[in-house]
Amino acid sequence: MTFRRLVLAAALGVLPSLAASGAAAQGTLRIGMTAADIPLTHGQPDQGFEGNRFTGIPLYDSLTAWDLTRGDRPTPLVPSLATEWSVDPQDKTRWIFRLRRGVKFHDGSEFNADAVVWNVRKVLDREAPHFDPRQVGVTATRMPTLRRAEKIDDHTVVLITSEPDSLLPINLTNLFMASPAHWERKRSAAPNAEAAWNAFAADPSGTGPFRLVRFVPRERAEYVRNEAYWGEIKPKAERIVLLPIPEANARTAALLSGQVDWIEAPAPDALPQLRARGMQIHSNVQPHVWPWQPCFAEGSPLTDVRVRKAINLGIDREGLKTLLGGMMVPAVGTVQPGHPWWGNPSFQIKYDPAEARRLLAEAGYGPQRPLSLKVQISASGSGQMQPLPMNEFIQQNLRAIGVNVEFDVLEWNTLFTNWRRGCKDASARGAHAINVSFAAMDPFFAMVRFWDSKMAPPVSNNWGHFSDPQFDAMVAEARNAFDPAARDAALARLHAAGVDEALFIWIAHDVGPRAMSPRVRGFVQPQSWFVDLRLPFIQ
């Protein structure tokens, strides 16, 4: 054999054998996340809702939870570690929660009222020995009125809010219950509370369907099934491996080469190839809104409702959907028709350039006096979908109705920072609208923070300084409606009024695309940012 043939034979012999050695064990589900790091595992994840999805819900439970087992309806709120709850009729700032009995943390300690009080104090009581400032930012904002918790008996707690707030049970899906006993053990071996939380994050203990057994920062987290899980639906996958792969093409390649079984947000232009290779593509409408948020400050042309309506009517959302390969749902409001908060708006958002031109003319704009708008957008960012091509598509649409749009393109972190400061701030640089996407599963985040005048900067995200006493009254009504049906009805009135006033330029809902190997079975894509990891398994 010549030297050349020897080398060739060696190469052909060795490479396939190297490739074959990477096969995964049966029942191990390997997931490629979009995050650049494993979201925090101490019970209050960072990395936005991807954190809740992968290191919150699978490891921990909250008092209330979303039912993620179906994809054909908006996800309802269901009991989790609390079996029932009601507001105190004498004092509507006190919510009484009855706790589930017989639930144990992964370390074997019991879940009870003391654990709930301890978990509320970890983020709200600066005097508590286990208070962790790092968990405050990602928790307190999601339950803005919660102040403290009191134990009534081992299985009953009272949660106290700063003002009557019917939205608290929804907010509580974001407060995950970590094991106090396990933390105390970590604390006894750590010099301070911060070090104890770091040790807890490396070896956490919740009540969720999976237990963390391996954690390599920035590289992987491995879960095994919690055989003592309390829930009726038991987890099916034996093991779950989470891998941070922030680059979309790298995720796609990892799936196609068999290194992972499931990827979040595949590269959009890779979808045909993924389908051709037999991969499953899952998507469903999400409580996510990709809008332009108008500025209502004096001098902004968007203070005129006719202009806002015209722009809403001048956007070809179906064309935009085609641009994205079908991976969006046209937005005609903050929630979809059929949602309990949809209401019955009279303004129908659709593509109607003739009506848009008529409304603009009525507002005094036309060929002699074209409307010019400046919009702050980002080049990328979490939840921002494909901001550059999408905005350029809309720019072309609006040019056709006589609106000239100029973009102020900012880096995502910068745009996010500006969002807090409002359109009157110098950081807005005279922009008439801002393109920041948001989650809409909770009424506070979907509507209240944008349409309540008290939420103007620097308090919250009413970037446009919208102020209308009628809307303030509707927000107050919703927050004081403690019967779930009455609360939904009040929210529906608020939403319908918002659509009728065209308080946003609603453009798209994300559909959370994910691609999976044909070996993944049992997966359900709910109408949510989250998924139920108890359901999928590898066959």
Place this chain on the structure above:
Amino acid sequence: MFLYLLRRLLYAVPIALSVGFVCFLLVHIAPGDPINAIVPADAPQELVDQIKRDYGLDRPLPIQFAVWLSKVAGGDFGISLATGRPVWADLSVAIGNTLRLALAAALIGFVLGTVLGGLAGAFQGRAIDKVAVSFAVAGVSVPHYWLGMVLVVIFSVQLNWLPAMGAGPGGSSDWTWDAEHVRHLILPAVTLSVIPMGIVTRTVRGVVAEILNQEFVQTLRAKGLAGRRVFLHVVKNAAPNSIAVMGLQMGYLLGGSILVETVFSWPGTGLLLNSAIFQRDLPVLQATILVLAMFFVVLNLAVDLVQTAIDPRIRRG
């Protein structure tokens, strides 16, 4: 020599200070807010202010810089804003991973570059020279992240021979130099090696060609010295320049490649910097850049010392 070494090491102090200061300023001049790594955009201002106080981000910039500097002088690189983990814990792992990748890429790039450059220099103007120069130009010109993607498509997606990402079947924490781990290293190392390969090829080619044209080589040949012995003289004369270039390239490789490490999800300093930049994770950014700058300083010193050892004509001191 000892005084020279001491002086060079002392130079590292103002360099470290300058790097730290410039990095600190750049991050603060850039728009955006480090607080976004910890607090969602919808947080009320009261909470944002409170957390800024907790992290010391509300203090004047000179004081923030002084506090950071005093801690670093004591060996404490601080806590990551984004993860809450000690910076050194993540940084030391990332450095180890980048070192592995850099060494593999250097091995491929320097060996190939030296061989190709040597051949091209020895056979200047001939076909082999043109082929070697073409490789060198391609190596320097082709964007390596693009090459990485192409290699992934061919060897991972189409042929399924090599993994597309990661630093081992179980991550880098259990790294050993076995086949399973080495196959994770092949594609990123080859991708990263093309630029040093091109630069070393061009350098060695130029140096070898120049030495071969010098009179002492003609004298050696005229005196009847065997080709192998002449070759050794050429190598010895070409080594100092080539080593200087390799040292610089090694510095770049140790700095990690943000693009290559991102394409292959290789958990090195490049990937760490990438996420730290987007999250404005100041402590991670500052510590990583400082350590990488120190790598350059130490590496340059090492190259100078090796040059002196090889060529006594180069005097240091």
